Structure formats: structure tokens, C-alpha cells
Amino acid sequence: MAGMGDSLTRQSEGEVMDSPAEAQAYARADFSQVNQLFVDRLLELAGNAPALAALDLGTGPADIPIRLARLRADWLITAIDASEAMLGLARQAVAAAALEGRICLLQRDAKKTSLPGGSFDVIFSNSILHHVANALELWREIRRLARPGALVFMRDLFRPPTAKRAADIVAAYASSETPLLQEEYYRSLLAAYTPEEIVQQLRQAKLPLEVKTVSDRHVDVFGRLA
Numbered sequence: 334m335a336g337m338g339d340s341l342t343r344q345s346e347g348e349v350m351d352s353p354a355e356a357q358a359y360a361r362a363d364f365s366q367v368n369q370l371f372v373d374r375l376l377e378l379a380g381n382a383p384a385l386a387a388l389d390l391g392t393g394p395a396d397i398p399i400r401l402a403r404l405r406a407d408w409l410i411t412a413i414d415a416s417e418a419m420l421g422l423a424r425q426a427v428a429a430a431a432l433e434g435r436i437c438l439l440q441r442d443a444k445k446t447s448l449p450g451g452s453f454d455v456i457f458s459n460s461i462l463h464h465v466a467n468a469l470e471l472w473r474e475i476r477r478l479a480r481p482g483a484l485v486f487m488r489d490l491f492r493p494p495t496a497k498r499a500a501d502i503v504a505a506y507a508s509s510e511t512p513l514l515q516e517e518y519y520r521s522l523l524a525a526y527t528p529e530e531i532v533q534q535l536r537q538a539k540l541p542l543e544v545k546t547v548s549d550r551h552v553d554v555f556g557r558l559a
């Protein structure tokens with residue numbers, strides 16, 4: 334079987350989660366703990382600067398911007414996703430939280446958003462990188478969208494060294510999820526980039542961001558852009 338050796342070749346996953354079944358399965362899963370940890374780390378990195386314009390790339394069901402908006406009433410959040418199915422779920426969640434005035438949802442490709450350059454103080458994303466086949470395009474778009482001094486914080490899975498290790502991670506962390514979600518998790522691990530590949534992408538994009546492994550399956554990319 335491909336990938337059972339020492340080093341696992343990246344196996345691309347579909348970029349946009351545009352099937353309604355896939356979007357609903359994702360939205361129904363309980364990511365509350367990991368999403369809150371993401372928000373806590375983002376706020377720790379951001380500090381206390383007021384009234385920031387923030388951008389969430391690949392927002393999915395918008396759980397992260399909702400948590401963020403509740404904690405930072407002064408932030409204006411733009412949240413984009415390329416999937417209409419996901420955005421439908423995000424709109425429902427934002428409306429249920431009565432946050433329509435503070436979270437602006439847009440259907441955009443994160444690699445070419447057409448949003449004005451230099452317009453965001455904070456750019457963040459949880460779990461988009463492994464979806465993107467041409468990561469360099471994504472990093473270049475982030476650089477274009479960032480204001481001077483902007484904070485970038487991206488968190489994603491990293492690709493384990495073997496397919497067996499990927500299967501073990503799914504068994505350890507997703508055994509209570511539906512078969513569809515378990516299958517997606519496994520494919521996401523195989524589609525993820527290694528920390529070394531991310532360092533290489535950042536070098537090519539001329540983005541001076543830090544790459545840090547923060548758990549047995551997650552990698553953070555963060556820093557401020559000059």
C-alpha cells in the first residue's frame with residue numbers, strides 16, 4: 334500500500350467541502366474544545382489592541398468567529414469559505430448567535446479573495462492549509478491582505494510519517510465520530526503538509542512566520558508581518 338513506508342507522500346484531498354452531506358457532518362461534530370483552544374491562542378497572540386479587522390479563511394460553520402466575536406466585541410470579523418453548503422450553515426449559526434452585524438460571511442476562494450489588499454490586522458485559519466493543493470498561492474494572498482504589523486495565525490494537522498500512524502491518530506481521537514467523519518479525518522491527515530514543507534512554502538512566499546508543532550498532530554504557523 335502506498336505510504337506504508339518511512340515517509341508518507343501527500344495525497345491531495347478535495348479543496349472545497351461543497352457537498353451538503355459533508356458540510357452537515359462537519360457542522361454536527363463537536364469541535365468545541367479544539368475551537369476554544371484555537372480562539373484562546375489567537376487572543377493570546379493578538380494582545381489587547383482594540384477594534385481589529387480580522388479575517389477567517391475557510392470558516393466552515395463559523396464556530397470560531399462566533400466564539401471570537403463573543404469575547405472581543407470590538408473586532409470586526411470577515412469570514413470566508415468557498416463552499417456554499419458550509420456558508421449556509423455558517424449563516425444559520427451567525428443568525429442564531431445574533432452576530433450578523435459583526436461577522437461578515439462571504440463566498441470566496443482563500444487563494445484569491447478579491448478583498449482589498451492591506452486591509453486586515455489579524456488573519457487566521459483553522460484547518461484550511463491541508464485542503465489547498467497550491468499552498469504558495471494561499472500564503473501570497475495572506476501577505477497581500479495583511480496590514481503592516483498584522484498578526485497571522487494558522488493551525489492545521491501535519492502529515493504523520495506513515496499511514497499506520499494516521500490510522501492510529503484517527504482511532505485515538507475520532508473513534509466516537511461517524512464513519513464519514515473518521516474517513517475525512519484520515520484523508521485530511523494524508524493531505525496535510527509536514528512542518529518542513531510549510532517552512533519551505535513560507536520561505537518561497539517570503540513570509541517570516543514561525544512554524545511550531547503543538548501536539549502529536551497539529552502545527553501552528555504564526556507571527557507578525559512587517
Ligand SMILES: C[S@@+](CC[C@H](N)C(=O)[O-])C[C@H]1O[C@@H](n2cnc3c(N)ncnc32)[C@H](O)[C@@H]1O
Nearest residue numbers: 348350391392393414415416442443459460464
Ligand atoms: C476542515 S474545514 C475547517 C472549518 C473551520 N475553519 C473550523 O475550524 O471549524 C475547512 C474549510 O475550508 C474550506 N476551504 C477549503 N479550501 C478553501 C479555499 N481555497 N477557499 C475558501 N475556503 C476553502 C472548506 O470548504 C471548509 O469549509
